[in-house]
Amino acid sequence: MPSLVQPPLDADEFRRQGRLVVDFIADYYARIDEYTVRPAVVPGLNINPFTWAASPAATELEVIRHRHQLARQGAASPGEVVVTHFSFQKAARIAGIRRGNYREIPTTRESGFTLSPKALHAVRAYEAAGRVPLFLCATVGTTPTAAVDPLRELCAAVSGHDVWVHVDAAYAGAACVCPEFRHAIAGAEAVDSFSTNPHKWLLANMDCCALWARRPEALTAALGTDHGVILKDPSA
């Protein structure tokens, strides 16, 4: 069986490659005015259209698609739109929550597409029907409309129901590094977990998702692999 341990880095090879990197960066800055501002890439399929500059065509397309979706959902049920990120439904399925046990709570144009604590009366209706509500996902900066859900009010609305409140601040959470935008997460002290993506506005590489959990041991207890069935010594 091949060894699982990486051989130690050869010091001379490290020096050689390190110099190449430094030369590359120094040359780049020395000749920066000779480069074009935008790369001459051909349109492809794997794009991250976070900003117009990153991919004008993809960004325009996303705006049109969101408008279309808002109009379509508005027509299906007047004034009601669901703005949780589409990845959430997939995440729920991966966590074992089947489609039938997942609820999308509509928002309205009047509330700026934010999740109204009043809409959570649905939680009590599920409980009355013998269901156990266990997780609420609030969003700080929804991708389609940048709506910010009222964290304090939502936490208060589910308090005492043993519901894990997660905040998806993937898109706009980075803005809260500025004190003047921190009001967007007022009430976050009461949530159970909070995630934000430094790879969106904070110039970190893809994929960099920062997750904070009030009780990280709840995650390691559920997902940890420190069990007798795991082979700890690969040579055994």
Ligand SMILES: *Cc1c(COP(=O)(O)O)cnc(C)c1O
């Ligand atoms: C981008 C985004 C996500 C997905 O995050 P990834 O870590 O890039 O998969 C989830 N929620 C919101 C609101 C987003 O804007």
